[in-house]
Amino acid sequence: MSFLNKSIKDLQEQVHTGASTVEQTVQASYERIREVDEQLQAFLTIDEEQAKNKARELDQAADKNGKLFGVPYGIKDNIVTKDVRTTCGSQFLKNFNNPLYDATVIQKLSEAQAVSIGKLNMDEFAMGSSNENSSFSPVRNPWNTDHVPGGSSGGSAAAVAAGEVAFSLGSDTGGSIRQPAAFCGVVGMKPTYGRVSRFGLVAFASSMDQIGPITRTVEDNARVLEVIAGQDHHDASSAPVEVPAYTAALQGDVKGLKIAVPKEFLGEGVHPEVKASVQKALEVYESLGATWEEVSMPHAGYAIPAYYIISSGEASANLGRFDGVRYGERSKQAKNMIDMYFMSRSEGFGEEAKRRIMLGTYVLSGKNHEEYFVKAQKVRTLIKQDFDQLLEKYDVIIGPTTPTAAFKLGEKVNDPLTMYAADMLTIPVNLAGNPAISIPCGFSEQGLPIGLQVIGKHFDEETVYQTAYAYEQATDHHKKHPQLGGVGE
Amino acid sequence: MAEITKEEVKRIADLARIGITDEETDMFQQHLQAFSDFANQLDELDTTEVEPTSYVLDMKNVLRKDEPAQWTTQQEVLENAPDQQDGHFRVPSILE
Numbered sequence: 001m002s003f004l005n006k007s008i009k010d011l012q013e014q015v016h017t018g019a020s021t022v023e024q025t026v027q028a029s030y031e032r033i034r035e036v037d038e039q040l041q042a043f044l045t046i047d048e049e050q051a052k053n054k055a056r057e058l059d060q061a062a063d064k065n066g067k068l069f070g071v072p073y074g075i076k077d078n079i080v081t082k083d084v085r086t087t088c089g090s091q092f093l094k095n096f097n098n099p100l101y102d103a104t105v106i107q108k109l110s111e112a113q114a115v116s117i118g119k120l121n122m123d124e125f126a127m128g129s130s131n132e133n134s135s136f137s138p139v140r141n142p143w144n145t146d147h148v149p150g151g152s153s154g155g156s157a158a159a160v161a162a163g164e165v166a167f168s169l170g171s172d173t174g175g176s177i178r179q180p181a182a183f184c185g186v187v188g189m190k191p192t193y194g195r196v197s198r199f200g201l202v203a204f205a206s207s208m209d210q211i212g213p214i215t216r217t218v219e220d221n222a223r224v225l226e227v228i229a230g231q232d233h234h235d236a237s238s239a240p241v242e243v244p245a246y247t248a249a250l251q252g253d254v255k256g257l258k259i260a261v262p263k264e265f266l267g268e269g270v271h272p273e274v275k276a277s278v279q280k281a282l283e284v285y286e287s288l289g290a291t292w293e294e295v296s297m298p299h300a301g302y303a304i305p306a307y308y309i310i311s312s313g314e315a316s317a318n319l320g321r322f323d324g325v326r327y328g329e330r331s332k333q334a335k336n337m338i339d340m341y342f343m344s345r346s347e348g349f350g351e352e353a354k355r356r357i358m359l360g361t362y363v364l365s366g367k368n369h370e371e372y373f374v375k376a377q378k379v380r381t382l383i384k385q386d387f388d389q390l391l392e393k394y395d396v397i398i399g400p401t402t403p404t405a406a407f408k409l410g411e412k413v414n415d416p417l418t419m420y421a422a423d424m425l426t427i428p429v430n431l432a433g434n435p436a437i438s439i440p441c442g443f444s445e446q447g448l449p450i451g452l453q454v455i456g457k458h459f460d461e462e463t464v465y466q467t468a469y470a471y472e473q474a475t476d477h478h479k480k481h482p483q484l485g486g487v488g489e
Numbered sequence: 490m491a492e493i494t495k496e497e498v499k500r501i502a503d504l505a506r507i508g509i510t511d512e513e514t515d516m517f518q519q520h521l522q523a524f525s526d527f528a529n530q531l532d533e534l535d536t537t538e539v540e541p542t543s544y545v546l547d548m549k550n551v552l553r554k555d556e557p558a559q560w561t562t563q564q565e566v567l568e569n570a571p572d573q574q575d576g577h578f579r580v581p582s583i584l585e
Contacts, residue, residue, distance in 0.1 A: 098568050100561045194546050207544055236551040237544070305528040316505060323506075325578050330571035337583045346508035354507055358498070358517050359524060361505040375531050377541030382534065384542055416520055417527060433545030458545075 003028065004163040004481045008071050008220045011166055015070045022070035022115065026055040029072040029117050032164045036484050039145055040162055041137040042155040044077050045085045046118035054115050066113025067227050074159045074168040077119040078126055079103045079211065080200040088202050089122040089134040089152075092328045092348030103200020104235065105169060105211050105228045112227045117165050121155030124350045125319065126176055126204045128152050129422040132413050133352045140409075141183060142482040143448050147406040150180030156214050157184040162484055167215045167224050171201055173208045174307055175401075175426025178438035181214055182401035182451020185440045185480070187221045187468070188214045190426075192459045193433035194239035196225075197232030203318040205311035206237070208430040217478055218439060218469040222246035225461065241459050249462040254470040255289035258394045262297040265399030265425055274400045277442035277450045282398070284474050290467075292398070295390055299382040303428040304420055306383065309363050309376035310431070316360025322348060355416065380431045387432040391457045396467050400425055401451030405444035425453060435461045439468045440477040449477075493522045 003011070014020040030048055037043055051072070058070055075081060078088045080099045087093045102110065109116070123133035131139040131154030139154040141147040142162040149158040153170030157180035160168050170177040172190035181188025189212045196211045203209060213224035229243040261282065266275050282292050324330035324344030331343030349357070363372040390397055403424060412419045429436045434455050441452035452471070456464035472478055498518045502509045509517065563576055572579040 096569065098565070100565055100569075194548075233553045237546070237548070239546055239548065299534070302531055302534060305524075305531055308524065309528060320506075324571060325580060326566075327569035328571070334581055336585065337580050340581050341506040342508040345506055349507065354509070354513075355517065355520055357505050357507060358501050359521060361501050362493075362521060362525075365501065365504060372528060374541050375536060376528075377543055378536035378539040379531055379534060381539050381542040382536070384545060417523060431545075 002163055003032065003166055004216075007217055008068065008166055008215075008223050011071055012069055016064070021055075022058045023052060023055040025070055026051050026072050026115055026117070029165055032162070033117075036142070036162050037164065039484070040140050040142060040158050042121055042139050042159040042162070042164060043074070043118045044087060044089070044121050044136055044155070047084055047116070051115055051117055058113055058115070064113070066111070067223070068109060068112040068114035071114045071166050072117045073109065073114050074117050074120045074156060074165040075106065076122055076153050076156045076168065076170050078122060078171060078202040079106065079169060080202065081106055081116070081119065084119065086119065086202070087136070088126070089124040089136065090348065090350065090353070091135045092322050095329065096327055101200065104197035104232045106200065108228050120153075120159055120168060123152035123154065123352070125202070125315070125353050126152040126171055126173060127315070127352045127356050129175070129179060129419055130407070130409070130412065131155070132409060133350060135350045138409060141406050141448070142484050143185060143406070144446070147408055147448060148183065150183035150406060152176040153214065154180045157181050157186055157188065160184070160186045160214050160216060161482060163481065167213055167220055169211055169228075170214050171209060171211050172430065173205050173311060174430050175423040177212045177214060178401050178426050178436060178451065178453060179423060181438040183406035183449065185449030185477070185482070186214055186216055187218055187437065187439050187478070188212065189221050189225060189437045189461070190429065190435065191225060191229060191461055192239075192435040194237055195229050195241070195435065195459065195461065197230070197235040197238045199232055199234035205314040206318065207314060208311060218465060218472050219247060219250055221437070222250060222465045239459070244462055246462060246465050249466050250469045251466065252470045252473045254285060254467060257285070257290035257396070257467060259285060259290055259292035260295045260390045260394035260397045261292050262300060262390075262397065262399060263294050264297050264300040269403050269421065269424065270400060271404045273444050274402070274404060274450055278398070278400050278452060281441045281452050281471060284471055288470055288474060297386045297390065297428070299379065299386050300428050302379050303383055303431055304424055306376040306379040307427045307431060308359065308420060309372050310380065312356045312360035313364045313373050314360070316357045316364065319353065319357055324348070383428055384432040387428070387434055387455070395463055397455040399453055401438040401453040402426070405446065405448035405450055429455055434458055435464050437464050437468050439472055441471070441475070442477060491525050493518060493525060
């Protein structure tokens with residue numbers, strides 16, 4: 001049984017009609033993992049016994065009405081799972097086998113009767129755009145294994161694209177859901193900041209981190225967000241805003257929808273084939289009765305430096321907790337306590353994590369705090385105003401998700417600033433906090449997927465889904481799958 | 490334009506409690522310098538009248554009832570520690 005052409009709804013129907021059991025569905029997930037994951041390296045931890053027990057339990061359950069009953073999913077490894085190893089892609093946590101609790105999103109998925117298959121590979125502490133910063137193994141792009149899957153939720157996107165699971169959870173601080181979703185040809189949603197509880201998400205940059213679903217279709221995505229969204233008393237930054245039934249919003253009608261297309265999103269650095277795909281998508285929207293206008297977002301070009309100052313500053317504080325005392329690795333060489341800190345952190349963190357901690361410490365120290373950090377926060381205000389002003393007049397903002405299709409492994413790894421530029425179109429959204437989705441909108445000459453980004457107003461995921469769904473229903477990019485392990489197209 | 494010296498890199502590593510080799514010192518010096526130059530483009534924007542944004546949502550002082558509940562046990566917490574003794578985290582000597 002292959003998942004690739006089956007929606008979450010299809011998988012559930014199979015079980016409800018008796019054509020399949022939850023155990024068989026879960027079994028199919030592990031079979032696919034055995035078939036393709038040696039190549040992809042999407043999974044870091046697999047807990048087959050526990051998942052099968054859970055599946056059998058669900059098959060016997062009296063109540064089978066969970067919104068995600070029997071659906072197999074994967075979890076980015078920076079989301080804490082009780083008694084299941086949680087590594088954040090880092091050697092520092094390679095033996096962190098007994099986390100004490102489930103993140104709120106995991107609890108909610110469990111209440112909805114979804115089945116966790118395992119933990120997914122990622123750039124260490126979610127810092128990266130290619131998954132090459134995983135301290136275990138880089139993940140490969142299912143469409144072409146010479147190419148990166150994107151990052152930092154590269155394992156989450158690759159696992160869904162390759163049909164190892166029906167959906168996955170990722171986290172997005174500067175594009176870490178949307179960019180890999182674009183590179184792997186799947187649907188990735190970064191909800192509004194505060195929409196989904198961050199309780200149990202290992203913090204990178206707390207003012208921007210947000211958990212969201214990665215799926216093969218827009219409808220599946222809406223179905224998962226419906227379950228995981230909502231205020232949580234364990235996360236004071238989660239918002240007291242009611243969660244609508246996102247799936248109910250999917251009518252496919254975008255007549256009269258007003259679209260803004262910032263010229264900065266189609267400017268320098270964006271590959272012509274990406275521009276062409278977005279142009280074509282805009283024509284599709286026109287044919288569906290929507291209108292679009294070219295607009296300007298004057299401060300978007302300042303987003304990358306502002307983002308790296310703010311996110312690294314926050315990260316340097318958040319990663320202070322890894323000290324070799326309460327959990328994680330401790331250096332064996334340390335003879336006194338100060339050495340223990342220095343040596344444990346020196347051995348535990350990989351190069352990119354160290355670079356961000358160094359950068360963050362630099363921008364927060366002494367007079368740099370005012371000169372860099374507060375300055376970046378002021379620029380953040382200007383960027384947020386750009387979004388607010390456009391979205392007063394327009395329903396959504398549309399552009400590409402990434403400036404190019406997936407690049408090759410090794411291509412950018414030695415030049416941090418070039419790597420940081422891979423996120424130039426997703427980062428502004430995190431600074432402003434808005435919801436944004438990436439959906440497939442075509443392929444490069446090399447046959448690699450291209451992503452379309454739809455950005456909405458704060459807490460208006462409904463319009464974002466509606467807009468994405470209308471395009472998806474009018475096109476067939478989402479029906480193409482990578483050729484891998486003999487299954488595809 | 491700030492020039493970032495090797496001493497500055499070592500000072501930052503010291504603040505961040507990260508031991509770095511001479512090779513890493515050179516590398517981070519280059520990277521921090523390149524980033525600092527890159528970040529200077531923010532000075533093109535006049536922000537004297539702009540308020541900084543630290544949080545995008547307009548929420549302040551989120552409160553909840555302070556109700557005690559059993560969350561986890563001391564033993565469970567200690568199980569993840571690299572070293573423990575008599576119900577405490579154990580660390581190498583603090584004073585020589």
